[in-house]
Amino acid sequence: MKKFFSTFILFILLNTLITPIEVYSIDNKNILTTSSVTLKSDERKLWIDHVLWTRNFIISDLSSLPDEDFILQRLLKNQDDIGNSISPYYGEEAGNKLSELLREHISIAGQVVDAAKNNKKAELDKYNTLWYKNADEIADFLSKANPNLQNTELKNMLHKHLELVTDQAVARINKLWPADIEAYDTGENHMIHFSDIISDAIIKQFPEKFR
Template sequence: MKNQEDLGNAIKPYYGEQAGIKLTELLREHILIAGKIVDAAKSGDEASVKKFNTEWYKNADDIAQFLSSANPNLPKKALQELLYMHLKLVADDLSARLNKDWDAVIKAFDEGFDHIIKKADTLTEGIIKQFPNKFSLFIQQLKGLGGS
């Protein structure tokens, strides 16, 4: 739960205290639902897996709505697509682990890692576009390194 708090705190300088608290709440809910899915899947309770999976996607929609309403550079549909892919990759990893398919676990982990970087880049780019003055020195340094 510390990661969720850290992410909420990271947006406070840009969006304020209440926004940081709200994001932390949404991300904590995300992790709690994931835990319920894992428990239900381990016990073979498919009805509960389906129920919690529906809640998980609703939570992803809530996160996408929250972030897109705070930043016009982060369209809700694009965020939903990123978050839905994240959920799929986590579910793939869980399924592979439950089936003891270690090659599939490695594949799911690698894909999930790449996707997390893509999500982080998308959010970072959106924040930089929204608050260019807060990042002007950073942008100048990137340009000096040959970045765009």
């Protein structure tokens, strides 16, 4: 009997390791497989890195720190990583296009921060306009690639992201440290939500890849 019990336990353990993990939602209607959980986790990491390295760049740029160029290169790598993350679903050309749009997003962000730092309102208005236009182009690109993504929702989410990045820069320029920290924390949570929107849409569009 003891031998039978041990064999049974071993069978259960092996079956658990071999069988794909399925995580049920609260309403038991939606199942998250191992592959879908991995996608959501990976996307969250990428977009958290996006706000993290953007913050580091703002700090380095405003303070003219010697690590500014190194931080910028790491930030730009993140844009390539995000583009690469959609290539398995939409192809390399689409991944490169998203990276290009996101690199432009970072380039304009640097100009916005510099204009704010030097109190050049005309330049700030100019680059802010370009920044929001770029955000709309990102939303247009993603919503065209995936019909489960609503264009208006993406634009609102990206506009809020720009607003929170601006809040950080303005707070640091004015040495309002609690406001700076609050803007970053809010921005991080905001982009986690954004990444989940992207992941959920991909899973819905390509269900065969996440069974």
